[in-house]
Amino acid sequence: MFKHLIKRANAVIEALPYLTKFNGKTIVIKYGGAAMQSEELKNGVIQDVVLLKMVGMEPILVHGGGPEINKALRRRGLEPKFVGGYRVTDKETMRVVQKVLGEKINQQIVSLIKKAGGKAKGFYGKKGRVIKAFKYWKKDSEGNKVDLGFTGQVGGIRYRYLNKWMKLGYIPVLTSIGVGKRGGIYNINADKAAAAIAAYLKAEKLIMMTDVLGVLDGSKLVSEINTYRAEKMIKSGSISGGMIPKVKSCLYALRKGVKTAHIIDGRLPHAILLELFTDHGIGTMVRK
Template identity: 40%
Template structure:
């Protein structure tokens, strides 16, 4: 007979609640998940946490516990995060008005300093700390702190306007190289890499990068099996204001049409564009799901009833 409970025998978010209620039903659930766990063991999944979600403390805690679960059963999750809302809040506090050009934040010196502090410092460390608090192991990969753990390198992003003119975005970057070895070494050591959407330019300065495109670059570099975007909508909708108009499976031509018609707008544009580019470069399964729905990540991975929108490539 066991005389003392083993660690983590109670729910990590509700310490008083024993796991052993309805034990038989729970064992059934475990057995049901066994096939999925086996299928996805050792598979790399890149999980992008959007800024809208980072503002929802309850949803975020549940998601991070799901990520700890994935790591515990032998999957290799990699977290990429944005934090657009938090940057805008910090800018407002500093009296700076945010300005967006084609979905990208115009980033002057002061905005860059704020983005580095919020993304690279506060949010990145906070996410890694919570993963550890919930029983997982995590490594915050930011350039701040005693050792430079940055894994993303890039160059200024060049955008062309409607009349062919160059659009000035300030210190906004695009990722040209990912330190794949460092990320993979962490995964294989059972640690969850946590990556902020900043990259280092050739002159050594950091650049602010759209987090959806960072997730894409990381997924491509490590040859991820899956890329999952967690946002604050149930997926891509035909009408962005109608949650009943969810598109379950979205092909590349249809997606391009929806962007042209303006049905896909705002922050959904870089997300869908990143999905299409990622598919073209070999990542097979890409999903946009609602991170506010409890266990949406696990439902997407470990059940047949996928939630949200799956983006699929052109038929061969």
């Protein structure tokens, strides 16, 4: 008589061991711009994050917005430039980044969380000054410094301040715009920012949500990757573009004591729940 209801109750009960395991644990989720394309998907991701908070975990959302920034730049007649997966950020690009990431996407995510019944607090750039930054000098293959303009690197995280908001029941939503010592702002690769936050907060998990199944070798999904294989694949060029900072950031977080790091497909409905509440795991698990 209540068969379908009992089935539903069973599905909830199956999550119990995972709920126990992850209770009170910090889960840093990088939500890539590439996986933000449809409203339906966005809502699904947000619902997952709100659910995690409601069942006693501590999710933190760090978002990117690459495709939206590129669109906005092109509308202004500017061509997006990247070196080894890192954006070259001149003054005009920084203005666009601040507008698109900070003012638009950050606020959008915060209001979606509120709509889904959660409490959210948005931080970007000078708002909260959560991410401390300094200029990032990239090195090319010959070791020469490459000037990426206002592209920055994480110098520190005000994690106690973040913790304070989390304790008050808020889900922090962070844009990867950091503030320098002299008050200047820097555009930071969101994967790197997420990894730094996970490291400072000693997170249980770092989840990178992107627009591919995970790390691919040709067309095949690599379900587990370690430092050795990652370096080999980056050298050979089979890992390129935005996947380079993603894999490197996962490895960095693991070295700093984050327990696990995953690269998963944000296009898959409820990918976060699948990753957290099933044994199977999806996407690529990164190992030291």
